[in-house]
Amino acid sequence: MKNNFKINKANNTVKAEINLLIYSKDAILGTAYLFLDKIYVFIEQKDQDAWFVNLKLKKNIKETSEEIIGEFYNELLNQALRSEISKQNSGFRKYIVESALFSAVYGQRPEEENFLDLGDDVDLEDANYKDDPLGIAVPWENK
Amino acid sequence: MIKLEKVKKKNLGFFRYKKINNNILLTNEVGNFCFLSLDDFKKFIYGQLDSKSKIYQVLKNGNFIKNKINEKVLINDYRRKNSFLAQGPSLHIIVLTKRCDHVCTYCQASAKINCDKKYDMDARIAKKTVDMIFQTTNRSISIEFQGGEPLLNWEILKFITDYSIEKNKHNDKDIRIHLMSNFGVMDQEKLNFLAKRRVGLSTSLDAPEQVHNKNRIFPGAKNSYQNAVKWIKKANKIYKKEADDCMPGVVNTITRDSFPFYREMVDENLSLDFEGVYIRPLSPFGTAQKTWKEIGYTPEEYLDYYKNVLDYIIKINLEKKIEFYERGTFFILLKILSKIDPNDLDMRSPCGAGIGQLLYNYDGKVYTCDEGRMIKDDTFMIGNVDKSSYEEMVGSDIVKSMCVASCLDGLQCDRCVYKPYCGVCPVYNYAQHGTLFPQLSCNNRCKINMGIFDYLFKKLEDEEVRKVFESWVKKY
DSSP: OGGGEEEETTTTEEEEEEETTTSOHHHHHHHHHHTTTTEEEEEEEEETTEEEEEEEEOTTOSSOHHHHHHHHHHHHHHHHHHHHHHHHHHHHHHHHHHHHHHHHHTTOOOOOOOOOOOOTTOOTTTOOTTTOTTOTTSOGGGO | OOOGGGOOGGGBOSOEEEEETTEEEEEOTTOOEEEEEHHHHHHHHTTOOOTTSHHHHHHHHTTOBGGGOOHHHHHHHHHHHTGGGGTOOOEEEEEOBSEESOEETTOTTOOEESOOGGGBOOHHHHHHHHHHHTTOSOSEEEEEEESSOGGGGHHHHHHHHHHHHHHHTTTOOEEEEEEEOOOTTOOHHHHHHHHHTTOEEEEEOOSSHHHHHHHEEOTTTOOHHHHHHHHHHHHHHHHHHHOTTSOOEEEEEEOGGGGGGHHHHHHHHHHTTOSEEOEEEOOSSHHHHHHHHHHOOOHHHHHHHHHHHHHHHHHHHHHHTOOOEEHHHHHHHHHHHSSOOOOOTTSSSSOSBTTTEEEEOTTSEEESSTGGGGSSSSTTEEEETTTOOHHHHHTSHHHHHHHHHHOGGGSGGGGSTTGGGOOOOHHHHHHHHSSSSOOGGGOHHHHHHHHHHHHHHHHHTSHHHHHHHHHHHHTO
């Protein structure tokens, strides 16, 4: 399949083969969702490493099939990056939300800004509890 | 073209992004934002930015760089931006009557013309409604009279106003009362009563005159526009003396007929001493559903109009050195440019239905929100002041469903760069698509919001315009 997609102008359809080793399922579904006002989407599994994504253009769409599939692949790249950033930060995001809600429930006042520079070499995602990069285990009187 | 294999994922704090003009807009969970050139964006995600560069400092201060994150600031900002979550309903809309003296082409409330008083709230329901309102957990209470035309049930309006003020002497709430009226049956006695009790006023003005009178028909050959303008002027005068902290406001509902007259609309609002305009697109509720072919439009057409209005307002601000705004835009800019959330109930996550606002109908039925009562069936009814307790209503499955349906973290919106500033309306979704969980890519409200955000962020790249926007926000 040239360029990993095939356009059928007579039917206004495009069949794209998407490599799951490059793009996560989350990224593919996220991309397809964004195009729902312009296309009908039919997804099928090719094999363990690939999906076929079949796009059928809706009526009265201004863009051509070539433009739609080009935009689809561009967005796929965006969604892949978004998906990765989201995955990498999921724990920290959860921590921020929980801390904010917890402090609100127990009536703590918003604290003064206090810059916490952990240094370039500290990675919160990889840290385990023994590393204690946030100094949580340090008694307050020793801080 | 981004090369995924080169991305240093572990250096990146959480952010969403989108290409705006030739730059990349980045936003994060607390609404911080910055623009990067494509080149800088690539350097950022590939971990190649010079840590001494200005752009690195901007990213660091905005908490976009993972190992430079100021955790306490993020937590405080998140908490401040979502403080409404712990407060409970503050907006309490009372539909005093379903009767109206106007026949508007877009009436979302499906008001009744020339009917008897069976559609009026009676004193017993009114008292129970106020008693229910005072059970809210929120320290602030904003009572808003709506209809139909609320002034047609004047005795009950007076009763609720005085009873609420009296009741508050023992409750110590921060109470505000507001009237939405077309001023069709306004008179000096009523206006004096309202001003004396600091009841805020809002009216519809679909300027210019020919558009207003086409949209808002006042049977009996009366000129609705001239009548509204007459009472706006009188109200401005008396409120300046007696209640200058709650000066009259305006709502400008936009139909297809409004499109050519955006300058006239702005000029007329300016000449009437309003602080700004408040343009509202039509929603697919009530009469507007039936008249959509004649007066409705596509999201793209509305956005063209919106941009014309905003460009013109910005021009006026720059030329006349005044702060005159578009109210909806002002709320959005507060979210973007400040650390405050204005608690705009339609534009928050989750939306205000049942947890930020309640609507009390003339017959005692209680709905999740203003929009909820506009749906023909009772899908969004959560109780009755006669039979239900406050806890039953606010804790009902319907309210929980509304929260789930409008919490952006669980929707596709979680991927959108504008998520920190936006909100969905489940009732709108139900009206347009027949479900609380529609395909948002096909949703007209989403398209309009997206277009407005695109426009505003493009404008924010212009220093001169940004100063205008900042001057509006500083007034808050």
